[in-house]
Amino acid sequence: MNFERINEKLSILADAAKYDVSCSSSGSKRQNKNNGLGNSSGMGICHSYTEDGRCVSLLKILLTNHCIFDCAYCVTRKSNDIQRAAFKVQEVVDLTINFYRRNYIEGLFLSSGIFKNADYTMERLIAVAKKLREEENFYGYIHLKSIPGASDELMREAGLYADRLSVNIEIPTEKGLKLLAPEKDRKDFIKPMQKVKHEIIQYKNEKKLLKKVPIYAPAGQSTQMIVGASGESDAEIMYTSAYFYKSFNLKRVYYSGYVPISYDNRLPSIGTSVPVLRENRLYQTDWLLRFYGFDVRELLNKDFPNLESDIDPKLSWALRNLDQFPVDVNTAELRMLLRVPGLGLKSVNKIIQARRFRKLNWENLKLIGAALNRAKYFLTCDSRTFETKDRTPAQIKSIILGQSNSKFKKDLSSQLNLFDASNFQTA
Template sequence: MDILDKIRILADSAKYDVSCSSSGSSRGSKSGALGSTSPSGICHSFTSDGRCISLLKILMTNFCIYDCAYCQNRISNDIERAAFAPEELIALTMSFYRRNYIEGLFLSSGVIISPDHTMELMIRIIKTLRQREKFNGYIHIKIIPGASSHLVHEAGLYADRVSVNIELPEEANYKALTPEKNRASILKPMKQIAENITENSEEKRLSRYIENFVPAGQSTQLIVGATPTTDGKILSLSQGLYNDYNLKRVYYSAYIPISSNKLLPQLSAPPLLREHRIYQADWLLRFYKFTADELLKENENLDVNVDPKTQWALYHMELFPVEVNRASYEMLLRIPGIGLTSAKRIVRARKLSSLTYEGLKKMGIVLTRAKHFILVGGKYHGNFAMKPEFIYEAISEKKDQIQLSLFGEIDRNLSLLDPGDELMMKKAGISQLIAEKAIISKSLGGDF
């Protein structure tokens, strides 16, 4: 098969794996070697469907002995197949790197003959790149579940990052959708990699001549929407992986309907907004000191109309409004519209003088959200007197549709009143209802 046809087939087959990110490792240039790697050195570009293609992202082969129902490359699927010989991929990587097409290699593969056989071929590729070709760029390799522990360790000696994809959030999902795999075969290499990274860190403290082992850490991927699993269970699993296996990232991939299997949902489009909300919640777990239990119960899903931090805040209105001139750094991080950088700016600035509302605007705070949850010098700048239902309508991404529903409810309340009954009018607070309708109408015209 022509090399261009192989690239077309195997690059397309690799696009469903979203575990591409900045390198996270640093490797300086050396005499006689080609290239270098910096922590932020992978340039990002995106395909038409929004997926990152920052590396030469390719499969060694899309032949596979497994029959995973959700996978395009499953053995029962009638698709065009191709395979690279190790030397072909080595030459392709070096050629692309010299032409400045890429900054590294993202190598995955279908399983051929056995997990060990496949891993041996993949290791031959990255080992030859490092040792014979003196390739000093970034390499991310997928570990094949079920491969021997010595092969897992050897892969980590030549790669900057490794990943073992969990794919399915619950054990029961494996039995139904991918009977050849199980959770244990995936968690075993993840645990080994975590332990080897820890051991390597300890050895490097004793000697600077110790080689790096997976300097950019390990990651994994979960498919969102292929099973009935709730967002709460997905986030609980992710939190456990971060805590137990010291993962750098958990990536989430919206299920793309590529199979007519009755066990899989027949979606008209991938649940990309749900994927986005889970990424936002994952960010809160990693950097904002939230826990999965705080954000969601295991049987719940995230509200796609608002970001997870706003959803949490609306459920905990008893904690708000917060005076930004006195709130702790940890509490500032829990205010919608205030991020890591702006929270640090607030803490630094208020040491010099009291903060003002105008001053907050200059700090990069998203006041269209934050103003509903804060006091500035004792003054509340929100529009809805801390009423969570109105705040939700105002900052929801579907606020135009919700506005009509909300106005309908207010109008129904007004229609029940007798204009001639002054006492009833006062009891019902008609002036407040009319005022709220005017406030909402004005506020929803802005950018939330």
């Protein structure tokens, strides 16, 4: 094996893979058997993060950065003047096993540029996973990127070896995709997702009837979209997410802020990166849709097409709907408690349990873990202390932002004092 050449490929193809953020490893419970390598359970994958917060917990590489397409937003576009490389199937297998044995990784995240055609590329991705499972007896986590346009037969086979499958829809709207990637068709993204959805349902039904049914994509499927490359509003982005969650039973949708990689008059100007805060607000909105019972139309609509940058979407919704507050923490139903700013899933569950035994006051809520600096403007309880009335949304927002800024300055000052003390002690 030419180790210098392998290292060179690894440097090129690992760097090219960093733009794909959809590498979550949760949800799989593939148990080790017959003294094989690795184990993939809910807690079986160790996670680490880069400076910008992107997950690199797995060996995260492209099979190749050669590509037949010329998508304006993609670093591997065929017209981009970059160094190209491609792994052989066995090279990826050997890297995965060697990295695992050195305890560098506990799984593989494998994507690829498209060379020749979709099926040819998908076959090679599957070949890596198949060799790891059948020849190396590897039970670690494997996430394969589905290639848009791949055949149903290949998608079915991929799910037998991978824990998670995902196909990136890339641009939130069909209009945006036609603008920036005119060679691609939205239907090619939908086709493999539809197949995986049906296979997962089928295998779950068969599992109820038969004991020995092969595992099929136990961690489900996910997707990713680029934010800020084609000018969509937050409403358009989240409406697309809501559609895919509902239509394809996705585990996650990931939002990747556009990073300028080359000049193209269809794209935002070079140097105009999407703020990380926008990604964060989209993820917060996503969380509210999946776990807090919100409908996307409540959070974003024609009158409110974009999320506020200075406050989170839950607080923003509450301030726009003050007529629904305050709610009594001792009698309110679960649905309304989940909509109170400052109350999270854990604290709401604790409230539901605790109020069976006594009426809760502010001190009880503080012990439970509620963020009273926000919640007190939307709640009443068995106490009059801290209760506020007759404040406008603008006044409440101003107070909360003022408290947040004050806390930030106080925490920063404490950290600087500790830093100065540490320097003094060291000297």
